[in-house]
Amino acid sequence: GRQSGWIMPSFGVSKSMGTYFQKLGYYWAPNDYIDTRLLMDFYDEDRIEFRLNTRYTKRYKYDGNISSTLKRKLYQTNDMMDIFTNKSIQNFDVKWNHNQKIDHTQNFNVHWIYVTSSNFYNDTGYDLNTRTQQKLESSAGYSKIWPSYNNRFSLSLAETHDLITDASLPDIQGDQNGPLISYYKNRVLPSMRFSHSSSKLFGNGDKWYNDLYISYGLFYDHGKESYIKNSCIDNDQNNNCDDLNIQLRNDNQYSWASEDSVNIKKGSLKNTIRLSMNSKIGFLTIYPKINIIEDWSFQYRQYDDVNNDFNNISGFNRRLTWDSSISLNTNMYGIIPFKFLNFISIRHKASPSLTFSYIPDLRNTYDDQLKNYKDINGDLQIYDILGGGYVKGLNAENRAIRFSINNLFQAKKYGIDGEVKKIDILDVNMGFDYHNNSTTENKFSTIDSRWSFKKENGSELFQLNVKHNMYDEDTNQLLIKKGKLPRFESLQFNMSSNFRLSGSSFQNTDISYDNTSQDTIQYNSILYMDEFKPAIDSNELWRSDITLSIKGEYEQNKKDWEFDFLNMDMYSTIHLTKNWLLTYATGINLIDMKINAQSVKFYRELHCWEFMFTWWPDGGRKGFQLSINVKHPDLKDIRVRSSSANRKF
Numbered sequence: 001g002r003q004s005g006w007i008m009p010s011f012g013v014s015k016s017m018g019t020y021f022q023k024l025g026y027y028w029a030p031n032d033y034i035d036t037r038l039l040m041d042f043y044d045e046d047r048i049e050f051r052l053n054t055r056y057t058k059r060y061k062y063d064g065n066i067s068s069t070l071k072r073k074l075y076q077t078n079d080m081m082d083i084f085t086n087k088s089i090q091n092f093d094v095k096w097n098h099n100q101k102i103d104h105t106q107n108f109n110v111h112w113i114y115v116t117s118s119n120f121y122n123d124t125g126y127d128l129n130t131r132t133q134q135k136l137e138s139s140a141g142y143s144k145i146w147p148s149y150n151n152r153f154s155l156s157l158a159e160t161h162d163l164i165t166d167a168s169l170p171d172i173q174g175d176q177n178g179p180l181i182s183y184y185k186n187r188v189l190p191s192m193r194f195s196h197s198s199s200k201l202f203g204n205g206d207k208w209y210n211d212l213y214i215s216y217g218l219f220y221d222h223g224k225e226s227y228i229k230n231s232c233i234d235n236d237q238n239n240n241c242d243d244l245n246i247q248l249r250n251d252n253q254y255s256w257a258s259e260d261s262v263n264i265k266k267g268s269l270k271n272t273i274r275l276s277m278n279s280k281i282g283f284l285t286i287y288p289k290i291n292i293i294e295d296w297s298f299q300y301r302q303y304d305d306v307n308n309d310f311n312n313i314s315g316f317n318r319r320l321t322w323d324s325s326i327s328l329n330t331n332m333y334g335i336i337p338f339k340f341l342n343f344i345s346i347r348h349k350a351s352p353s354l355t356f357s358y359i360p361d362l363r364n365t366y367d368d369q370l371k372n373y374k375d376i377n378g379d380l381q382i383y384d385i386l387g388g389g390y391v392k393g394l395n396a397e398n399r400a401i402r403f404s405i406n407n408l409f410q411a412k413k414y415g416i417d418g419e420v421k422k423i424d425i426l427d428v429n430m431g432f433d434y435h436n437n438s439t440t441e442n443k444f445s446t447i448d449s450r451w452s453f454k455k456e457n458g459s460e461l462f463q464l465n466v467k468h469n470m471y472d473e474d475t476n477q478l479l480i481k482k483g484k485l486p487r488f489e490s491l492q493f494n495m496s497s498n499f500r501l502s503g504s505s506f507q508n509t510d511i512s513y514d515n516t517s518q519d520t521i522q523y524n525s526i527l528y529m530d531e532f533k534p535a536i537d538s539n540e541l542w543r544s545d546i547t548l549s550i551k552g553e554y555e556q557n558k559k560d561w562e563f564d565f566l567n568m569d570m571y572s573t574i575h576l577t578k579n580w581l582l583t584y585a586t587g588i589n590l591i592d593m594k595i596n597a598q599s600v601k602f603y604r605e606l607h608c609w610e611f612m613f614t615w616w617p618d619g620g621r622k623g624f625q626l627s628i629n630v631k632h633p634d635l636k637d638i639r640v641r642s643s644s645a646n647r648k649f
Contacts, residue, residue: 004029009024012640016046024040039052053066066094068092070090075089093121096110134164135162136160141157150199151196155190182256183228191222215273222266225262266298270293274289276289288326293392295319299315301385323358323360344412363396403431405431428452432470446467448466465491466488496549498545540575543573545570549566569586571585601615613625
């Protein structure tokens with residue numbers, strides 16, 4: 001079981017923060033349902049920091065944790081004797097996570113976070129997620145289900161706080177058309193959802209109407225509060241607004257007004273009823289449905305001719321809209337003998353679908369909700385007073401037909417053990433729309449197709465998104481009338497795959513695919529190497545883990561490729577001797593053929609200890625880090641660490 005006791009610290013020296021120890025603390029576990037850990041960091045030229053984390057649980061009922069970090073940091077001095085004077089700054093945060101299962105039908109959860117300073121996380125903590133946390137999201141929610149009736153209810157609150165926007169100062173260059181404003185916090189007031197999932201309208205039976213289904217949804221949103229900072233003149237740079245009578249505009253300094261303004265956007269209530277039917281006629285499955293939506297809005301907008309902007313006005317408005325569709329689909333199967341290597345056959349599943357949809361024009365019904373104004377150019381503009389909110393908009397009549405076909409190609413093959421197994425090799429989805437509207441010039445949309453090529457384990461190797469246009473580029477006539485095929489317009493290529501190369505010698509190489517995926521857009525091997533511990537099998541001389549990420553688009557009219565990113569990240573580890581490992585990590589931008597980041601790590605086991613030395617040769621965080629720590633996971637905080645001045649973690 002768990003035992004209370006002291007937690008041993010790690011020690012080090014930093015040029016910027018002086019001599020330090022980290023994570024000296026005490027762990028207290030009074031029983032099986034709660035424990036508390038208190039840690040202290042001390043830097044004799046920078047700060048004192050305390051971190052408290054309390055966990056609690058009751059089996060099958062609830063669990064959660066409350067954590068807080070308090071930091072006193074020296075300001076304009078490095079004398080630790082001033083740590084409790086006005087030459088230091090104190091800030092803290094509080095986090096609470098709670099998950100409770102009231103019973104098998106009810107749940108309650110809270111995720112709440114509070115900080116006293118918007119730049120609190122810039123230099124606090126040792127993991128990447130903490131250092132880059134610049135958006136605080138708090139929420140609370142309650143949910144209940146009624147399984148016997150297919151009903152579900154939920155109630156939630158949420159708040160988002162952008163720390164970067166909150167900490168930034170007004171930009172004098174931006175204040176050309178009046179005072180600057182900055183939206184930095186949004187609070188979503190109580191929102192409520194009730195839903196009844198699809199169920200038979202007239203119960204079970206053999207009649208046609210027994211195939212009728214109904215579903216219902218109710219969504220109520222009380223609205224949103226947006227907190228706004230307003231800029232003001234601050235000539236004396238004391239972070240307080242000057243007298244409003246000061247009219248000097250030269251060399252003015254700007255600050256934020258002490259009081260925020262709040263923009264309140266009232267919500268609405270939405271009722272949605274769906275009637276549908278699912279029946280088979282021969283090989284066809286027919287699925288008609290109709291959606292009926294009623295919106296109740298408690299706020300509308302009105303154009304202000306003086307300020308040339310919209311004002312929000314409290315008031316009730318109602319709007320009833322509907323749309324309908326009918327789908328016909330089926331499945332077709334085919335098998336192609338394909339005896340090649342260890343393959344047996346190819347299986348093709350084709351799923352064509354035809355959907356007719358209709359949206360009525362209700363603008364005449366609600367002409368009192370459509371207003372007009374003249375813009376700054378004197379042109380007449382029509383606007384929806386309920387637009388830009390939660391209410392479904394009013395549109396022109398739309399009659400559309402959509403054709404799509406999904407193709408799945410699978411293969412049967414012999415495995416290594418001789419057993420027959422089935423694998424996916426290719427998934428092709430394509431479709432286009434036809435709009436039968438008098439206002440639409442080109443009634444056929446582009447043909448969109450998605451080609452997903454699979455690895456043997458079923459995950460995606462790479463994806464192609466292709467567009468073809470049915471119209472002639474010069475005459476805008478349908479190509480099919482000229483006996484021509486649709487013209488190629490663009491191709492998008494996406495790939496994010498992991499590969500592993502390894503060998504017992506440099507002449508003997510094995511290749512394998514990694515089932516996991518990695519987001520290399522956010523990837524940075526410099527930071528990842530902080531905690532990376534080299535490890536390869538004893539029978540391996542070397543190992544390389546490679547992640548290749550590509551996203552590019554080829555456009556026919558440009559006849560050129562444009563890449564959003566083309567990156568390769570690689571971790572290569574080699575046995576220098578029986579006990580020494582060397583790892584080289586690099587991230588390469590293959591478009592510019594530049595190394596984004598690189599690092600070298602030496603690793604050696606020292607019986608119950610382990611030695612790691614990491615070197616970053618270039619970049620903004622170049623430097624080194626030396627760490628000697630206990631191998632046992634429960635004692636990993638017992639360590640000695642030293643690093644160059646610019647590496648604070």
